[in-house]
Amino acid sequence: MSRPSVSLIVVSYQMARELPRTLRSLSRPYQTDLADDDLEIIVVDNGSARPPGPEDIPGVDADIRFLQQPNPTVSPVPAINTGLAAAEGALIGVWIDGARLASPGLVAACITASRLHPRPVIATLNYQLGPTLQFDSVRQGYDQAAEDRLLASIGWPEDGYRLFDIARSELRGGPAGPMLESNALFLPRALWNELGGYDPVFVEPGGGLVNSDTYLRACALPDVQQIRILGEGTFHQIHGGLSTSTLESAVDVLRQGSRLYLRRRGYALRTMRDPGWLYDARRGAIVPMEATA
Amino acid sequence: MDQRLPCDAETLRRWMVSYIGSILTLPDGVPTDKTFDSYGFDSVEAVVMSSVLEEEFSTEVDPVQLFEHPSIDAFVAAFASDGAQATHGGDV
Numbered sequence: 001m002s003r004p005s006v007s008l009i010v011v012s013y014q015m016a017r018e019l020p021r022t023l024r025s026l027s028r029p030y031q032t033d034l035a036d037d038d039l040e041i042i043v044v045d046n047g048s049a050r051p052p053g054p055e056d057i058p059g060v061d062a063d064i065r066f067l068q069q070p071n072p073t074v075s076p077v078p079a080i081n082t083g084l085a086a087a088e089g090a091l092i093g094v095w096i097d098g099a100r101l102a103s104p105g106l107v108a109a110c111i112t113a114s115r116l117h118p119r120p121v122i123a124t125l126n127y128q129l130g131p132t133l134q135f136d137s138v139r140q141g142y143d144q145a146a147e148d149r150l151l152a153s154i155g156w157p158e159d160g161y162r163l164f165d166i167a168r169s170e171l172r173g174g175p176a177g178p179m180l181e182s183n184a185l186f187l188p189r190a191l192w193n194e195l196g197g198y199d200p201v202f203v204e205p206g207g208g209l210v211n212s213d214t215y216l217r218a219c220a221l222p223d224v225q226q227i228r229i230l231g232e233g234t235f236h237q238i239h240g241g242l243s244t245s246t247l248e249s250a251v252d253v254l255r256q257g258s259r260l261y262l263r264r265r266g267y268a269l270r271t272m273r274d275p276g277w278l279y280d281a282r283r284g285a286i287v288p289m290e291a292t293a
Numbered sequence: 294m295d296q297r298l299p300c301d302a303e304t305l306r307r308w309m310v311s312y313i314g315s316i317l318t319l320p321d322g323v324p325t326d327k328t329f330d331s332y333g334f335d336s337v338e339a340v341v342m343s344s345v346l347e348e349e350f351s352t353e354v355d356p357v358q359l360f361e362h363p364s365i366d367a368f369v370a371a372f373a374s375d376g377a378q379a380t381h382g383g384d385v
Contacts, residue, residue, distance in 0.1 A: 172335055180337060251340055255356055258344035268345045270316060271338060 004040040004063065005111055006091040006186075009083030011076045012098035013046040017144060018237040020057045021157075025101040027062035030157055033108035039063065042086055043098070044079040047072030074205040081197040093122075093186040094198075096211050100183050100234040101129075104160040109232050109281035110186040116279065116286070117225040119191060121218045123182035123276075124229045125175055127167040128236040135247045138238070147238055163235045175230050176278060176289045178271035181211040184234045187218060194221060201264055209257035212269060219272055226276025230292065231283075298350050302373035308349065309365045312342055325365040336360070 008026055012019045026041055028034055041064040045051040051068050067086065069079040076096055084092065091114045093107070106124060113122050129147055130137035154162040171177050187195070195218055202210035219226050261269045280287045298305060310323045313334055317323070324332060329339055343356035354372075362368040 172337075173333075178335055178338070251356055254337065254340045255344050258341045259348055262345060262348050268312075269341050271335075273316075 002037055004089045005035075005038040006040075006093065006107060007083075007087035007089030008039065008041045008093045008095060008107070009080060009087060010041060010043045010095040010098045011046055011079045011083070012043055012048060012052055013072075013076070014048050015098050015239060016048075016050070016052070016056070018099035018239050019043070019052050020060075021151075021237065022095070022098050022101055023057050023062070023064060024060050024157060025104075025160065026107065027060050027064070030104055030160060031102070031107045032104050034111075037063075038111070039107060040065070040087070040089060042067060042083045044069055044083045045072075046076055046079040073203065075200075075203050075207045075210070077198045077200050077202050077207050077210055081200070084192055084197045087189070089189070091186055091188055092192055093124075093184050094214075095184055095234075096207065097183055097236065099237045099239045100126075101163060101237065102160075102184065102234055103163055103232045105281055106184070106229070106232040106234070109229050109279070110184075112281070112284070113227045113229060113279045114186065114188065116227060116277070119221070119224040120186075120188070121191070121215075121221070121224045121226045121276070122186035122229065123179065123215065123226060124184040124186070125233045126170040126181070126183050126236070127163070127233045128170060129163070129167050129238070131168075133168055133170065134236065134238050135250050138246065142238065144238055164233070167233075167235050169233075174292055175228060176275040176292045178273050179215075179228075179275070180269075180271050181215050183211065183236070185211075185215055185218065191218065191221060191224070204257075204260070206253070208253065209261055209269065212257075213261065213265075216270070216272060219274075219276075226272070226274070227279050228275055228277070229279055229281055230287065231281040296352065297372050297374050298346070298352055298354070299374060300350060301375045302369050305373040306365055306369045308346075309342075309368070312345065313365075323365070325369075328363045329359070330363070 044067045046069045053066050069082055110122050114120050128134045130142050150166050154166055198210055198214050202208050258269050277286050313323045339359040340356040343354040343359055346354045362371045
């Protein structure tokens with residue numbers, strides 16, 4: 001069997017409800033414009049009471065490996081690095097949060113974008129399902145049952161692009177605005193090696209700001225080109241995550257994480273204000289920043 | 294946040310101008326009287342700044358106070374040791 005074009009690493013922890021949907025959204029035929037052997041998916045479970053397996057995704061025909069992280073910790077970093085070590089694709093995308101659905105052309109768009117530059121850092125954009133950002137939605141009664149109804153209302157997964165109709169962007173300044181992380185970050189294998197994967201110093205629950213750190217470090221590698229993907233995205237399902245459940249917990253993760261970041265790195269955390277190239281996946285072209293306003 | 298920062302108004306104002314100026318490119322400099330969001334300093338960056346303030350001045354800074362006092366001048370007046378406002382902190 002030939003090596004896949006792309007490996008997706010998906011970290012899970014107690015996501016019996018969310019993970020099957022996520023894996024369906026990452027597999028053909030939901031993911032479009034992929035060849036048979038383009039894609040491998042590696043699920044690394046980080047200590048769930050009942051680790052996921054193929055029986056959880058009946059009808060999903062994909063190359064999915066289920067791994068269990070030995071000695072799981074509260075941080076997903078070791079699990080991510082286990083996935084990175086196991087990945088065989090030339091391009092590797094990391095889902096630090098297995099509760100994120102993808103839009104249908106996301107993987108193909110990242111493959112295409114990876115051919116636009118020899119050292120691409122491909123950042124997909126984050127969305128959250130619900131009427132507003134989830135820390136706010138939950139105050140209005142939004143919960144998993146409401147989210148299930150919301151997904152049913154668009155007939156998901158029939159037309160995955162309708163996810164955009166029931167979600168809100170996490171980027172307050174739009175796709176070219178300041179950005180702190182990408183929850184599906186794609187780098188060529190060589191760049192992941194150069195980066196040394198995710199930094200195991202981030203031992204705190206959820207990894208703290210490790211995803212921001214990884215994105216910012218990747219963008220700071222020499223001669224790289226950040227490419228943001230427009231027209232596709234990842235969509236967070238509510239599951240009690242630290243940074244999406246309540247405003248207080250979201251602020252606290254950022255506040256405590258920023259202090260740790262400053263101590264560890266010796267400089268303050270900064271949002272990425274240079275948007276890099278904006279690749280509009282629906283048009284198959286790099287678009288000027290003004291086109292996103 | 295139940296106490297003022299252990300620095301005078303001018304020190305705190307200079308620090309905030311320098312910090313924000315290192316993040317944003319503002320041709321006319323950082324306006325101390327305008328609200329943070331009016332010149333593109335967003336809420337995430339404000340929370341991060343509160344953490345850096347904590348480290349810098351070794352005291353607790355509640356990021357909510359940057360939204361309650363959403364300009365450099367307003368924050369300095371409320372939380373510098375010699376700020377103009379009589380009291381603020383324990384009562385907010």
